[in-house]
Ligand SMILES: [Zn+2]
């Protein structure tokens with residue numbers, strides 16, 4: 416049996432926000448969907464403060480500037496991210512990609528010469544889960560914004576404890592230190608949209624961006640569907 420069909424069968428069409436039964440439609444009921452407002456600015460990659468248009472970045476040492484479509488703590492956002500991660504719900508990947516596309520189009524940001532790179536999982540985690548939720552979003556986002564996907568530029572060589580089990584940015588940074596390795600041939604001179612489903616402390620994004628930078632990547636936008 417086709418896996419998608421099988422999943423639809425086990426998890427009938429319920430709104431990922433409130434659980435109301437919905438037809439073969441989008442991931443959320445109309446009410447939950449309209450409650451999700453997208454942000455309209457970029458953020459500092461280090462302290463995650465809003466960067467109003469034209470304002471200089473507060474921490475210029477950050478290897479990336481942060482973009483995030485929605486607030487993880489508002490409305491159905493947290494449920495969407497969890498359902499995507501644990502149930503491989505493709506409708507949610509598409510829904511989040513739509514939000515990211517409309518967010519990106521609001522920004523005074525030229526990203527035509529960028530490539531999308533999904534933050535990779537370690538080989539062990541990829542095997543356990545069977546898919547990478549950031550990759551699912553990347554596949555949906557790429558055609559919406561006409562930005563190609565960059566495959567294989569970055570690998571996660573270290574299998575670390577899930578960041579969600581660790582508190583504090585310092586310990587999270589230590590947990591993912593040296594976890595990524597970038598392929599100089601593939602990333603050198605490139606502008607990269609480094610995509611993840613959610614950003615919390617920013618430690619994983621920081622470490623991934625740092626590896627890309629040291630392999631010669633030019634500009635990096637760290638992009639998360641949701642920001643905690
Ligand atoms: Zn709902």
Ligand SMILES: [Zn+2]
Nearest residue numbers: 459462473474
């Ligand atoms: Zn800052």
